[in-house]
Amino acid sequence: MNKTIPIEDALKRVHLPIESANGLPNSCYVEHSAFERDRDCVFAPGWISIGFGSDVPANWAVPVELMGYPLLITRDKNNTLRVFHNVCSHRGMQLVTEPGKLGTGLIRCKYHSWTYNFSGDLIGTPSLGGPDINQHKDFNPEINGLKPVRTEVWLDNIFINLDNTAEPFENFLSPLMQHWSKWVTADALKEFKPATTHGKLELVVNCNWKLAIENFLEAYHLPWVHPGLNTYSPLSQHYDIKRGENFSGQGSSSYSSPSGADGSLSSWPEDQMKYAEYPVLYPNTLLGLQSDHFFTMTILPISETESLERVQLMFLGEVAEDNKYDAHRKSVLEGWREVFAEDIFAVEGMQQGRRSPAYQGGVFSPVMDQHTLHFHQWIATRIARDL
Ligand code: FES
C-alpha cells in the first residue's frame, strides 16, 4: 500500500508532462475540506452557471443553493433577472425557501416582515422604531438591501461570480467564441431558444463534481460506455478541441441531425453540418453545439460525493416552441438522457475507486487524456493558492 503524498507534492505532480504526470489526489474527491476549498478557490472566483433563465418567469423568485450558500434568483415584471444572497439583512433569516410567483412584486421576510423589492431595495421595516413606527433616525434602509451577486445571462444560462474578482464576462467567453467563429457569431447563437416542452432533465450522480467534468472532457470511453452512440459517431471521428485557458473538450465530425425538424443556425457553413462540439467552460458549464440544437449541462456540487446535473435543450425558432415539434423535442431529449445516463456508472465507479489508498491520482494516456490533465492542472493552480 502506498503512503499518502502531501497535497503540495501531489499538486506538483499534476503539472509534470503528461507522460509522467499524476492526477489530483484522492483527498480532492473525498474530503469535505476539499469541497469547501473548491467552493472558495475554484467556484467563488470564477464564472459559475447556476441555472437557466427559463426557471424564473417574470415576478418569480427562485431559491438555489450553491455548495451550501443560499442564493435567490429573481425576475421582475420588466424581465430583468437578478441574483442575490438569499438572506434577510436583519437577523439572517433565509428569505425564500420555495420557487414561486410573488404577485405583490415584494419579497417579505417571514420573521419580522421586513420587505424588499425585486431590485433588492429594503422598502418596508414595520415597527422598526417601536410599535407602529416604521423608521428610526439611526437606521438607513438604503444600505440594508439584499446583497447582490454579479450576474450575466448567456444563452439562457445564468452565470454568477460570487467574489466579484472574475474578469469581465465577455473576456471569459471570448476564447470559446473565437474558437466557434468558424461556425457561429454571438448574434447567430441567439437564434437558439429554450425548448418549451421536453427541454430539461436532471440527474443526481454519486460522485464529486470534478469527475462529471472529467468524463465529459474525453471521448476515450465512447466505445465501451456508449456503444449505441459509437455506431454513428465513433471514437475515430472525434477530435480534440484546441485547449483555451478556460475551456477544452471534444468534437465530432460525424454528427447527423435527428430527423423530425429541418433548419440550422443561419451562420453555419453548409459543408460543416456534420460537425458538433462539446466543450467545458471551466469549471462547471458543459456545452453541446450542433447546427440544429444546443444544450447546456450545469454541474452543481451537492457534497464532496454528490452532484446535480441539470440539462437544458435549445432549438431554433418554432422547433423550440411549436406544438408540432413536441415529439421531435422529446426524441432529442430522450436521446441525450440515454447518453448521459450511460455515463453514471463510470463517474460513480471512479468515485468509489478514490477510496483506495493504492490510487495516487492515476496516470494519463499521452494521447487520449490531454484534456483531463488540462483540467486537473487548471484546478491544481487554483487550489494551490489556498495551501
Ligand atoms: S430576520 Fe428578516 S425581518 Fe427579521
Ligand SMILES: [Fe+2]
Ligand atoms: Fe460519456
